Amino acid sequence: MATEHERNFRTHFYEKVGFRTVEEKKSIEVLLSEQPIDKEKLRNFCRNHGVPALYRNYVWKVLLGVLPLHSTNQDFVWTQRKEQVRELERAYILLASESLDASVPHKMLKMKLIEEGSMPMQDKILDSEPSNQYYFSIARAVNGLVSSDVDLYWISTRFFHYISQSFYPSLHLYPDCVVRCLRQEDHDQRLYQHLSDHLVLSALPLLEWFHICFSNVLPEQSLELVWDKIIGGCNAILIYVAVAILLVLKRPLMAMRTTQEMLNILKKIPDDCGDKIVNEAIELLHKYGCEVPPKFKNDNDGVLSTASDFRDRMNSVAAIPNRRPAHGHDITGSNEHKLNTSSTATNPSIQQRHHHQDGGGFTGFGDFRNRINSASCALRRHESLDTSLTTKGGNKKQQALDSKNVVVQVNKKSSAEKVKRQSDIAEEFSASSN
Numbered sequence: 001m002a003t004e005h006e007r008n009f010r011t012h013f014y015e016k017v018g019f020r021t022v023e024e025k026k027s028i029e030v031l032l033s034e035q036p037i038d039k040e041k042l043r044n045f046c047r048n049h050g051v052p053a054l055y056r057n058y059v060w061k062v063l064l065g066v067l068p069l070h071s072t073n074q075d076f077v078w079t080q081r082k083e084q085v086r087e088l089e090r091a092y093i094l095l096a097s098e099s100l101d102a103s104v105p106h107k108m109l110k111m112k113l114i115e116e117g118s119m120p121m122q123d124k125i126l127d128s129e130p131s132n133q134y135y136f137s138i139a140r141a142v143n144g145l146v147s148s149d150v151d152l153y154w155i156s157t158r159f160f161h162y163i164s165q166s167f168y169p170s171l172h173l174y175p176d177c178v179v180r181c182l183r184q185e186d187h188d189q190r191l192y193q194h195l196s197d198h199l200v201l202s203a204l205p206l207l208e209w210f211h212i213c214f215s216n217v218l219p220e221q222s223l224e225l226v227w228d229k230i231i232g233g234c235n236a237i238l239i240y241v242a243v244a245i246l247l248v249l250k251r252p253l254m255a256m257r258t259t260q261e262m263l264n265i266l267k268k269i270p271d272d273c274g275d276k277i278v279n280e281a282i283e284l285l286h287k288y289g290c291e292v293p294p295k296f297k298n299d300n301d302g303v304l305s306t307a308s309d310f311r312d313r314m315n316s317v318a319a320i321p322n323r324r325p326a327h328g329h330d331i332t333g334s335n336e337h338k339l340n341t342s343s344t345a346t347n348p349s350i351q352q353r354h355h356h357q358d359g360g361g362f363t364g365f366g367d368f369r370n371r372i373n374s375a376s377c378a379l380r381r382h383e384s385l386d387t388s389l390t391t392k393g394g395n396k397k398q399q400a401l402d403s404k405n406v407v408v409q410v411n412k413k414s415s416a417e418k419v420k421r422q423s424d425i426a427e428e429f430s431a432s433s434n
Contacts, residue, residue: 025052028059036069037062046232047290050225057151063231064158085150088114095119104152105139112157134211135160141215141223159231163213167235170292174239175206177293181243181284191250198259204266210238217267222274226281234290237281244280248273 028051031042042063045051051059061067066081067074088111093100096110096119109132113119120126127133139156146152179201186192195201209217213230218241229237246253249265256262269277288294 024049025054028052028055032058032062032071035071037071039063039069043232046228047234051228053224056224056228057146057155060155060159060227060231061151064155064162066154066158081154082150085111085153088153089149099123103140104143104149105136108139108149108153108156109136111153115157130211131164137212137215141212141220144220145224159227163230163235166233167292168211171207171210173293174210174242177239178206178242181239181288181294182246185243185247185284186250191246191254194254195246195262198262200253200259200262200266203259203263206242209242213238214241218269218277219271219274222278225278229282229285234285236288236290236292236294237285239292239294240281240284240288241277243284244277245269248277248280 027049028045031038031045032055034041039062042059046059046063058067062069068077091114092107092111095114096102099106099110102110109126110119112135113126113132135156138160139152142152142156142159146155182192183189214223214226218226226237226241245266249269252265253262256265
């Protein structure tokens with residue numbers, strides 16, 4: 001009991017000072033000994049902790065559905081899986097005999113297509129499909145993580161099916177999340193501004209990285225820890241890995257002066273940076289959670305932090321003509337503001353100066369000229385509204401004057417009739433007196 005008490009005290013002390021500790025090997029053995037295995041608990045463990053290398057392939061196969069949850073049935077099922085791979089290899093030899101000397105990932109791709117019944121007759125059609133390219137990259141990464149073709153086929157195939165169904169439909173949200181998180185973590189905004197000035201953020205293959213889950217981008221040893229989180233159901237780790245790459249490589253990126261140099265180092269991460277990047281990404285995951293899109297402190301500060309934020313803001317500005325302005329206010333602004341806007345739209349140097357004065361509101365995902373053109377379009381709408389309101393106001397004023405003239409004419413006519421009646425009464429009175 002004393003040993004157990006000391007262990008609990010030590011663990012509690014480490015957590016107090018900021019070190020998250022858990023006896024991973026013992027915890028995973030307890031989870032895997034349950035009958036049947038609790039899949040949700042196992043996913044939760046993968047999200048919060050690293051899977052020991054000794055159990056990684058087995059845990060992945062259980063969570064990806066390659067093996068059943070009841071351990072008593074796993075031997076039989078795995079025997080059938082092996083036999084299925086052998087049959088696919090025989091079919092591959094018969095249908096693709098001209099490419100028997102192809103690489104192992106290429107072979108796995110054709111076996112996968114044979115199983116799905118979508119094997120094309122020509123290799124050029126095979127290579128032109130984006131989904132096939134994504135699977136090929138994943139199979140090539142898995143090939144360095146496992147020791148047998150059976151493991152390679154089932155893990156790569158089921159992992160690709162899992163990510164395709166779980167978060168491929170929402171990947172279009174991830175680039176904006178990367179920019180927002182980078183702005184949040186880059187406290188002095190120097191890195192963000194540097195990348196925006198050189199259009200690196202818009203040139204990075206972020207969507208491709210997300211589709212292949214950083215296969216062939218991160219070193220294999222570091223990639224395993226990222227895939228533990230993904231298989232555990234935390235796809236937000238992809239966002240934080242992308243941000244961590246930029247933060248960890250901040251110093252060499254700040255020293256570079258060309259876009260191509262920056263892209264070259266970002267597309268192939270040095271091996272000695274892999275673990276540091278993954279650790280930074282995990283720290284961001286614990287900080288912001290697994291929610292997609294994440295919630296950041298600067299989401300409601302009024303800053304146009306992403307290209308979509310700017311489009312939303314401009315759409316709201318364009319909708320102003322549907323509202324009636326307050327009395328005595330000109331919705332188009334002063335002439336000086338119009339002049340500054342028009343001069344900015346025609347002078348590239350002023351565009352660059354205004355871009356820096358805005359505090360980095362433009363992210364680089366859209367062309368800066370689109371921003372100026374949108375603002376000019378909104379101003380033209382405002383001017384047309386002002387003209388129409390002025391015309392309507394003039395018409396109302398004329399109608400008021402016409403109404404006033406009618407009232408005056410009626411009053412004059414009434415006064416004349418009253419005077420005439422009074423004169424008639426006076427004449428009748430004088431006649432009666434005589």
